[in-house]
Each structure stands twice: as structure tokens, then as C-alpha cells.
Amino acid sequence: MDVELLERTLKREKARRLKAEQLLEDKSRELFHSYQTLQESHGQLASALDEVKSQQRQLVQSEKLASLGTMSAGVAHEINNPLAFVFSNVNSLAHSVEEFRRYHDEVGKVLNADSADAREKTLGELASYVKDADLDFLFSDCTDLIDETRDGIERVKSIVAGLKAFARTDSGSMETVDVVECLRTTLKLAHSQIKYKMEVSEQYEELPLIKGYPGKLSQVFLNLIVNASQAMDSTGQLVISSSVLPDTAVKLSFQDNGTGMSQETMDSIFNPFFTTKPVGEGTGLGLSISHGIIEEHNGSIEVTSEPGNGTCFTITLPLNDAMSSASNDEQVVDALQVDSQQGQAS
Numbered sequence: 001m002d003v004e005l006l007e008r009t010l011k012r013e014k015a016r017r018l019k020a021e022q023l024l025e026d027k028s029r030e031l032f033h034s035y036q037t038l039q040e041s042h043g044q045l046a047s048a049l050d051e052v053k054s055q056q057r058q059l060v061q062s063e064k065l066a067s068l069g070t071m072s073a074g075v076a077h078e079i080n081n082p083l084a085f086v087f088s089n090v091n092s093l094a095h096s097v098e099e100f101r102r103y104h105d106e107v108g109k110v111l112n113a114d115s116a117d118a119r120e121k122t123l124g125e126l127a128s129y130v131k132d133a134d135l136d137f138l139f140s141d142c143t144d145l146i147d148e149t150r151d152g153i154e155r156v157k158s159i160v161a162g163l164k165a166f167a168r169t170d171s172g173s174m175e176t177v178d179v180v181e182c183l184r185t186t187l188k189l190a191h192s193q194i195k196y197k198m199e200v201s202e203q204y205e206e207l208p209l210i211k212g213y214p215g216k217l218s219q220v221f222l223n224l225i226v227n228a229s230q231a232m233d234s235t236g237q238l239v240i241s242s243s244v245l246p247d248t249a250v251k252l253s254f255q256d257n258g259t260g261m262s263q264e265t266m267d268s269i270f271n272p273f274f275t276t277k278p279v280g281e282g283t284g285l286g287l288s289i290s291h292g293i294i295e296e297h298n299g300s301i302e303v304t305s306e307p308g309n310g311t312c313f314t315i316t317l318p319l320n321d322a323m324s325s326a327s328n329d330e331q332v333v334d335a336l337q338v339d340s341q342q343g344q345a346s
């Protein structure tokens, strides 16, 4: 009897085990299937992410091009002005060179005179030529013309340098950057766009060199400068200052006395595409891109503002060179993916 009971129990156990094994096999198959589906989805997601990143990279470039576009008319004017007077100066210098050649010929005649009479005659001609041509005036005028021409060429050179610095694609690794120099060059570039809107007061403390991407920093500075000028109802003022936080960072501030912003606006300014400006004037990308660039430098960008009283953006950039190892565009791009960054990056 006991043996029979044992056999039945064993049979039941065996059946149960078989069922459990079957179940386990089914579940494993299901799991494997789910794993395969998951892997496929992961692949699709990864390529979608790549696509989004590449589109965002294009957005960063578009923002740069958009600011270049709005600047280009002014920049062309800034270049044309000195070019016009350089051209006219060169014409005047060419005329003077002609006069000096004639003087040289007259002197030659005196030197080559083969008799006392001839010398007397050519000397008389030389004296009257010198009197008529007013060579003294020509000499001093030439010096002025050359100085002015040099100034004009310097102006064109600095605008072109600004354009080059702004439009450059930074290399993959950080370079040594003179932040104040970068600010100055960017200001020259922005000059034509902002000169009727505001005065810029530059209060720089000498800064140590930092490691960074000069082209990208120039993009940040240009955006802050143009934003300030666009926040001016009438002639306003922007104070740009730099200082050193001992051994740790450099600090830049952009204080304007423009319209200021409400808390609600301030909460959104670092979001991609947030703009309060009409189409054509704002892309809404400037600050989100700036935020990404400053993050890429392991720095921070903060804002304080009061409606009616103006706005102050403060940027800190660390001095140490233990910079982020993330590839240079990644963080700018990543910053664009953040839905809401409220007034501060760090």
C-alpha cells in the first residue's frame, strides 16, 4: 500500500516537474524573443538619437549663420568705409609719386648739366618747379596719408579677424584662450550692429589664459552682446567686465540697462527655441547654445534681471585644465535636449 502511494506521488511529482520544465522553456523562449525585440528597438533608438544629434549640430551651425547673416550688412559697411578712404589715399599717393619722379628728373638734369650755363638754367628750373609743386606740403601729406591708410587697413584686418574667429570651427581639443582678447575681437565684429543702440563700457581686469574653444566662446559673447542691444528701447549701456576668482576661475559679467525680464521669461531663456522676439530677429537658440558651450567648458552661466532695470549675465570659466573629456560638440548638443534649465548651468 505504501509503495503504491509512493509510486502515485512520484508520478504526480514527475508530471508537475515536466509541466514546470515546459513552462520554464516557454518563458525562456518568450524572454529570448523579448530580448531580441528590445535589441531591435535599442538599435532603432540609437540611430534615431544619432539623427537627432546631427540635426541639433546643424541647429548650432544655423544659429551661428543666422547671427552672421544679421551682422553681414553692418560688417560690409564697416569694411567699405575704410576701403573707400584707403582707395582715395592710394590715388593721392600715386599722384605724389608722380611729382617726386618729376623732382627726381629735374635734379638729374642739374647733376648732368655739362656747362656752368646749363647748370644755372636747370637749377633755375628746379627752383621754380619746387616752388610750384609745393613739395613740402606733399611730403607731410604723404606721411598723413600713409598713417591713415595703415589705420584703415588695421580696421579691416581686425574685422576680418573677428569674422574668422567667429566663423571658425574649433578643433577637437581645447586651446589656450585669451578671453579678454576674444571679447575685444567679438565686440569689433558686433560694433556695426550695436553702435546706434548702446554704448559699451569695457572694464577688464587682466586674466590668466584659460583652456577653451575660442570660436565657441566668441559665439557666446556675441549672443550676449546682441541680446543686450536688442533689449534697449533707446540708447543704453552695456558694461562688460572681467575679474579673476583666485586660483579657481575667471568671471565675466555683461550688465545692461535694457528692458529686463519677468521671472517667467527668465525661467525659459535657456530653453531651445524660446524667444520673445519677432521672426527674423530671434531664433531662440542663442542662450541654449551658449549654455551648452559654457557647460562644455565646465563653467556656469547665470542671470539676474529686473523688469525695467536691466539684466546681468555672469559667466565663470574654470582655470584648471581638467576639462570635460566628452567630445566637444556632445555637450552643446546634449544641452539642447534638456527641456527646462532654469536660469543656471553648472
Ligand SMILES: Nc1ncnc2c1ncn2[C@@H]1O[C@H](COP(=O)(O)OP(=O)(O)O)[C@@H](O)[C@H]1O
Pocket: 223, 227, 228, 231, 256, 258, 259, 260, 261, 265, 269, 274, 275, 276, 277, 281, 282, 283, 284, 285, 286, 287, 288, 311
Ligand atoms: N539682455 C537681455 N535682456 C532682456 N531679455 C533678454 C536678454 N537676453 C536674452 N533675453 C531674453 O531671452 C530670450 C532668449 O534669448 P536667445 O536664446 O538669445 O534667443 P533670441 O535672442 O534669438 O530670442 C530673448 O528672446 C529675450 O526674451
Ligand SMILES: [Mg+2]
Pocket: 223, 226, 227, 282, 284, 286, 287
Ligand atoms: Mg539671442
